[in-house]
Amino acid sequence: MKHQKTDCRKIQYKKVTYEHKLFVIAQITNGQISVNYAAKKYDISRSSLNYWIKKYATLAQNIKSMSKDDTIKKLKEKIEELEFIKEFQQDVIADMENLSGMNLSKKQLPRTLAKEIAKKKINRLK
Numbered sequence: 163m164k165h166q167k168t169d170c171r172k173i174q175y176k177k178v179t180y181e182h183k184l185f186v187i188a189q190i191t192n193g194q195i196s197v198n199y200a201a202k203k204y205d206i207s208r209s210s211l212n213y214w215i216k217k218y219a220t221l222a223q224n225i226k227s228m229s230k231d232d233t234i235k236k237l238k239e240k241i242e243e244l245e246f247i248k249e250f251q252q253d254v255i256a257d258m259e260n261l262s263g264m265n266l267s268k269k270q271l272p273r274t275l276a277k278e279i280a281k282k283k284i285n286r287l288k
Contacts, residue, residue: 178206183214191219256282 178186186204189195190211197215201208255267256279267279 176205178204183218186211187214187218190215252279252282255279256286259283260286 182204186200186206190197190200195203197208197211200206200211252275259266259279260283267276271279
């Protein structure tokens with residue numbers, strides 16, 4: 163019984179347009195999908211995807227995908243700024259309530275903010 167030899171040929175992948183390459187690369191660099199998932203989903207080899215990323219990914223896309231730390235830093239700065247504004251506004255409201263003798267914060271603001279303002283009023287009276 164003779165065995166027939168089968169050819170060991172490379173797997174032939176379909177040709178992909180430039181726009182489709184850019185679309186896939188954008189998804190990978192933005193973190194929407196991984197290289198392995200893209201390879202399975204679009205039936206493209208991982209080595210081809212890595213080559214496309216090196217060849218077609220723009221500097222802006224690389225910077226965008228690597229700038230998560232910068233984004234976190236900016237958001238933390240924004241939080242600090244907003245907390246400062248909140249403290250200032252609470253101070254103004256507490257002073258106005260002390261001068262006028264009316265409790266406006268209980269009617270107009272959420273309970274947590276009204277409680278914070280009440281504490282500030284008490285501290286200012288001391």
